[in-house]
Amino acid sequence: MQDLISIFVKSIFVENMVFAYFLGMCSFLAVSKSVKTATGLGIAVIFVLVVTLPVNYILYEYVLKPGALAWLDPSYANLDLSFLSFIIFIAVVASITQLVEMIVEKFTPGLYSSLGIFLPLIAVNCAILGGSLFMQERGYETLAQATTYALGSGIGWALAIISLAAIREKLKYSNVPKPLRGLGITFIMVGLMGLAFMSFMGIKL
Amino acid sequence: MDKKIYIDPLFRKNPVTVLVLGICSSLAVTVKVEPALVMALSVTIVTGFANLIMSLLRNTIPNRIRIIVQLVVVAMLVILVDQILKAYSYEVSKQLSVFVGLIITNCIIMGRIEAFALGNKPFPSLIDGLANGAGYGMILVIISVLRELFGSGTIYGFQIIPLSWYAKNGGFYYNNGLMILPPMALILIGLFIWVQRSFDKDLQEK
Numbered sequence: 001m002q003d004l005i006s007i008f009v010k011s012i013f014v015e016n017m018v019f020a021y022f023l024g025m026c027s028f029l030a031v032s033k034s035v036k037t038a039t040g041l042g043i044a045v046i047f048v049l050v051v052t053l054p055v056n057y058i059l060y061e062y063v064l065k066p067g068a069l070a071w072l073d074p075s076y077a078n079l080d081l082s083f084l085s086f087i088i089f090i091a092v093v094a095s096i097t098q099l100v101e102m103i104v105e106k107f108t109p110g111l112y113s114s115l116g117i118f119l120p121l122i123a124v125n126c127a128i129l130g131g132s133l134f135m136q137e138r139g140y141e142t143l144a145q146a147t148t149y150a151l152g153s154g155i156g157w158a159l160a161i162i163s164l165a166a167i168r169e170k171l172k173y174s175n176v177p178k179p180l181r182g183l184g185i186t187f188i189m190v191g192l193m194g195l196a197f198m199s200f201m202g203i204k205l
Numbered sequence: 206m207d208k209k210i211y212i213d214p215l216f217r218k219n220p221v222t223v224l225v226l227g228i229c230s231s232l233a234v235t236v237k238v239e240p241a242l243v244m245a246l247s248v249t250i251v252t253g254f255a256n257l258i259m260s261l262l263r264n265t266i267p268n269r270i271r272i273i274v275q276l277v278v279v280a281m282l283v284i285l286v287d288q289i290l291k292a293y294s295y296e297v298s299k300q301l302s303v304f305v306g307l308i309i310t311n312c313i314i315m316g317r318i319e320a321f322a323l324g325n326k327p328f329p330s331l332i333d334g335l336a337n338g339a340g341y342g343m344i345l346v347i348i349s350v351l352r353e354l355f356g357s358g359t360i361y362g363f364q365i366i367p368l369s370w371y372a373k374n375g376g377f378y379y380n381n382g383l384m385i386l387p388p389m390a391l392i393l394i395g396l397f398i399w400v401q402r403s404f405d406k407d408l409q410e411k
Contacts, residue, residue, distance in 0.1 A: 029228065125310065137302060
């Protein structure tokens with residue numbers, strides 16, 4: 001249990017997807033103009049991460065890992081399919097976002113109207129694929145750890161985008177030098193937020 | 206052929222500083238020049254060939270499934286790049302870690318396929334892809350040169366700042382540790398945009 005809590009806290013603060021690894025930057029910068037849409041996208045990212053990462057974890061453990069197919073037949077023990085992981089992961093992410101979109105549209109139209117536009121966008125969000133790739137690289141041991149990591153990093157991402165959106169809403173009223181307006185100042189602000197987040201890096205868990 | 210196809214992506218329509226595409230995987234690899242160069246080269250190759258292949262296939266793919274076809278084509282190219290990197294420069298491949306895989310979701314590639322390759326002939330598409338990759342690579346190299354020079358005192362592993370300047374050798378100079386930290390890449394790109402937009406007033410936002 002303790003390891004789960006430490007993974008959870010670590011993935012939100014210490015190894016924040018945005019500030020430590022720059023994942024999901026494209027939509028992070030594009031969709032952070034108002035807090036409302038940022039919240040919508042943040043929730044959608046948490047949702048998709050929590051659904052796709054366990055699926056990818058199971059696929060990796062039982063199909064792709066070197067020697068993972070041994071449960072099927074002992075003669076497959078030498079097989080290493082890990083070079084296929086990119087294409088399998090992205091296919092899983094793309095199809096699950098499609099599936100989630102259809103399910104949400106069918107059963108909860110209210111949620112669909114607020115999340116709907118973001119779901120197709122998420123298929124190509126680096127944070128989702130990045131989550132799966134980090135899961136593969138760090139070699140989480142159990143399904144519970146992988147799911148906790150997904151939840152934590154999703155919340156970390158959502159936290160980052162909502163706070164950036166809040167700052168950008170305030171920023172409208174300040175007098176920024178003309179060439180720096182819009183994109184430039186946003187970059188610098190994200191950098192400063194990243195510096196602030198670095199204070200969590202000293203935490204040893 | 207129109208000159209704009211290969212000039213614009215370098216400056217006025219630079220994918221990183223103007224179109225804000227492909228920031229995701231670009232910033233984390235700019236601590237040193239070497240991984241940045243490798244990354245720039247990989248992205249250029251993938252963008253060029255993805256554009257070429259999608260342009261050849263553009264009249265045969267039904268519109269509804271094009272995203273998944275694009276992802277498969279790009280993923281295939283990235284797997285090739287990843288395997289080649291692992292075979293010939295394992296050290297750099299380890300440094301880049303997950304960011305090679307993340308080329309798949311690099312928005313530049315999808316963006317150029319959607320915006321250009323699906324509506325143009327194969328050869329201009331190839332050029333457009335390569336030029337956009339080069340525009341991205343240019344930013345990467347500029348940022349990484351600055352970060353490595355001020356952060357570690359070297360460029361591409363060669364010592365630039367004289368060793369006798371350093372405080373530990375009795376000099377006055379310290380490396381700027383801030384440059385190595387991830388947030389500095391963002392601030393540097395912000396400053397770069399500032400410089401670019403002061404020269405090119407049309408790019409300024411209201």
